[in-house]
Amino acid sequence: GAGVSQSPRYKVAKRGQDVALRCDPISGHVSLFWYQQALGQGPEFLTYFQNEAQLDKSGLPSDRFFAERPEGSVSTLKIQRTQQEDSAVYLCASRKTGENIQYFGAGTRLSVL
Amino acid sequence: GNSVTQMEGPVTLSEEAFLTINCTYTATGYPSLFWYVQYPGEGLQLLLKATKADDKGSNKGFEATYRKETTSFHLEKGSVQVSDSAVYFCALTDGNNRKLIWGLGTSLAVNP
16 A cells, blocks of 8 residues: 555543554565554554564563564554553554665554543 | 653744754664654654764755764754644664664644
8 A cells, every 4th residue: 555554543442342453554564563652752662573473572561462463464453451551542664674764654542441 | 772862842933933853862883863753633754864973864944963972863944834833753773673762752833
């Protein structure tokens, strides 16, 4: 596609529910990143994929967070048993091999009530 | 670990004023440096970048120079417009995967 696409744009969940956030990167981009952006803060790194391999998950805040990219294209970030502190904008970015620029989607705003 | 410190906002300017947003960093190795912009209701967009010391990134009238001696990458524009109103983020690459480490962002409001 023309850009990084994320869905849904907005998600409201009740505390304890599971959610799944989708990222469709730019076609052909090997690298994919997930970031979490709390209100009024800069993004914080969550996890990184190269093709289907998850090479770095050091930023995932707890074992309730899980990400996958099974075919090396679309990625899903899953949050189990959501808590209020999970409320944030979740950003996905992709990067072409050999380039140093990450291209961002518009993000998914998650609100946990 | 690597980190980025940005000047706090909000910054409010009149149209055609000069803009500086300060950014300093702490890093090992030789990171690349970036300014991203987030317009209201939109995603993060790359504004400019610099990959090595003394490089100057520029775009849309904005400039920033990679200063290794002062570990800085300050954003400047000579004459701001109302359409420049946005949140500006300074960032650097970190680690083998070159993930981005971000500042807190600086909100800019330009009044006509």
